[in-house]
Amino acid sequence: MTKLISIKILLLSLLFFPFMGYAGTSLSVPENIDLEEALYVLKNKNALPENSNKENLDKEITKKEFIKMILSALNYIPKEKKIISECSELEDNNVFAPYLNEAINLNALIPDQEKNCNSGNTLTKLNAMQIIFQIAGIPTPKFFNIEKKPQDFNINSAYAPIIAKALDINLLQTDENNRINATQKIKYIDAIELTYKTLLYVDPDVIYEIDFSDFDEEILEKENTSEIPNINTLIQVLESVSKNYYFQEKDKINKNDLVYRTIEALTMTLSDPYTIFQTPESEELQYLLEDHFVGIGVQITMDANNNLELLSVFRNSPADLSGLKAKDQIIKINGQNIKEKTLDQVSALLKGEISTEVLLTIFRPDKNKNMDFKLIRAEVNIEQISYRMLTSDIGLIEFTIFSEDSDEEFTNAIDNLKKLGMTKLVIDLRDNPGGYLESTINILNNFVKNGQPITYFKLLNHTVAQYANGNADLNKTPLVVLVNEGSASASEVFAAAIQDYKIGLILGTKTFGKGTVQTLEIYEDDSILKMTVAEWLRPNFGSINKVGITPDTVLENPINLDEQMKTAIEYLEKIKI
Structure with missing residues (x-):
């Protein structure tokens, strides 16, 4: 088993x-x-x-x-x-x-x-x-x-x-x-x-702080630890279909993946678009953990209405250079309607040999129209973090995704920028789909004062709080955080904390609005269950799920111009230290 x-x-x-x-x-x-x-x-x-x-x-x-x-x-x-x-x-x-x-x-x-x-x-x-x-x-x-x-x-x-x-x-x-x-x-x-x-x-991170103020013992005790009833019936049905079903060849019943098909069918009946099962052959959940792959450079997801949409577009990828944006909904790939296809199937259609062509028909909600894009597949390199000086005293750190090592890389970036004269900072989270919150929390410990809640997690039967436990040595550093509709999940956790504690200015466009927490359960056969287990709340206890974060300064970027970055620099230059 x-x-x-x-x-x-x-x-x-x-x-x-x-x-x-x-x-x-x-x-x-x-x-x-x-x-x-x-x-x-x-x-x-x-x-x-x-x-x-x-x-x-x-x-x-x-x-x-x-x-x-x-x-x-x-x-x-x-x-x-x-x-x-x-x-x-x-x-x-x-x-x-x-x-x-x-x-x-x-x-x-x-x-x-x-x-x-x-x-x-x-x-x-x-x-x-x-x-x-x-x-x-x-x-x-x-x-x-x-x-x-x-x-x-x-x-x-x-x-x-x-x-x-x-x-x-x-x-x-x-x-x-x-x-x-x-x-x-x-x-x-x-x-x-x-x-x-x-x-x-x-492991200090294995323990979480609990806020008992709003939850009595009776509520906290109501963890659902009961066994699944009739589990033996499921096993017996699978065995019976495997041994006796007459149309096995017609229905392509593969005894090796019969269990996988059952699990996939279960997850597809759930209302949550982020809970999915991936077979060992699937690469969709794995490629983001790598720093390069061949494709068009997008992360895809299912929205609440089962529309397949772009969660994020990686910078300088074929998708980015062609003008695709987060929230675009894929209608067709190479003329083929993908309405009934799974994430795995769509991902396979988007991937291909390097330098080959793929034609996408998408629906852009804010324009309320379909649009066609012709893209050439290429090797997409995900530079997870980069940094440089924008002016003599303004540093820039760009996160493409929050990896397991992002906190260490952030510390290295800050140290090097300070040596170059950085006293003010821009953090660019545009088109960052999120990632590992543990590293995101560690980065926020540089900004949020020790003991203040960074976020809350609302689980099935109780709520837990994550508190800052760092030295907050960047708390007084003038800061601008850039976001857009492709900033999701852990990026929104970061932006919400900065905004709620008024540590810096959030600038750009409204974020994606992914306020749920998923686990990746990896099994010994390399199959993966990605499952929603909680909703995260911002420090002021507000929810951003399906709502997003509205920046302090809302500013759209014109085509081929980065007005958001220009405005961030102008804002910081006015601050005297």
Whole structure:
């Protein structure tokens, strides 16, 4: 059976990335945590027992309970249906058996000669630290220096490096008497704090802030975790059609892709145009992750009325040079009506050999007429970011798309522009269809003050907030952000934050209006499900979905002239620093 092997988020990585490795990356974690937040996050990850609540968290936790809590929080899911317990005190298929087996594999648990793991024993703080460091892969230092040495800290102890590291990253704190109390037994509430802090250390982005002000516990509890009813019926129908259907040859029933056709049929019945399934042979969702391809240089999507429209047009591509624009709707390709065709089929028609011709008939909504375009396919190079000086003190950074590395490239661009004398900035997001919001958030951390919400995500049954956590060192830099109808998704997240906090001027034309969040679920056979999982809201809690963002200064570009860039420069030149 095909299984899910990874999930990527085009607009958010915070909520849906599976755990991809146990090595820690953060410098430290907060000294104090919000218990409500910790309980919610860990319960959402099935890391807490069903009876866990604030009233019964004062009892001591056992070794097996703590190991299960840590591994579950780090997204470990037992794969085997039949579990042979490696701990003699547990029967096979015991609920704790797979977690203890995994802990043994990670050297976090060592059975004695009789294979007894003493899993029912309670834990001390030091026991818990040893388990955490092994499971989470937290490195211990060879050399360490503690500014204020705890009263009960033995620098010559074999466990001194673990204690020193735990203090350094705030997994442990001293009490009012400057003592660690490493031999003190830990309770459920202590285990929850340690587990939550471990999550923050391993990957600070895996934890999200929760705004409880508008959502009571009853609403937050209503996560739909029920199994799909009648799933066996679907499997039996597929098997029956595969074995017994008489017109298999006539209907081109391929046993290898029977499941794919079923999934495609399901997604086509959904009202959301951004939820689609792609077979392993499809390249439509993959090419944007590359920096070049042969075609005409457009990104296509289905609108709410199942019209196939251009989401964006890449700069200096054949489509761009011919005059095609975002929001144009494709009617025909080489005279062939594409009304009933899928995204994959249309994409295949648009692609072809380099230097070959393709004729497009499109409908342009703002002109209310059909138009024909003759294009020559070419190699389209996507320069994801570029930068240069526009004047002696005005720098320009252009984003074609937000890639996974855009935040690092932005930092490099800013550093180089500053060396050239940049004190004012233009960020060009025109025809940027979006991309990875994690890198977009990291870039916004240079502008939005620490602790301010950058965006909210409205999921099926609750809303989460993403807060800025950077130094906002560009917050006072005079800024213009250029947008147009091809600026979508993550580009709109960026523009909305800049506009709501009045950090800079948004200039151009109304943006695309894509206010939803999709996951890319990649399976082991390389098939992909792109699925809408949330709507994102701007800092003022407003929705831009199907509405777009109206710039502070609305300005159309005449043909072959960049009046928007000219106006941006004139605006910044008037600002005295």
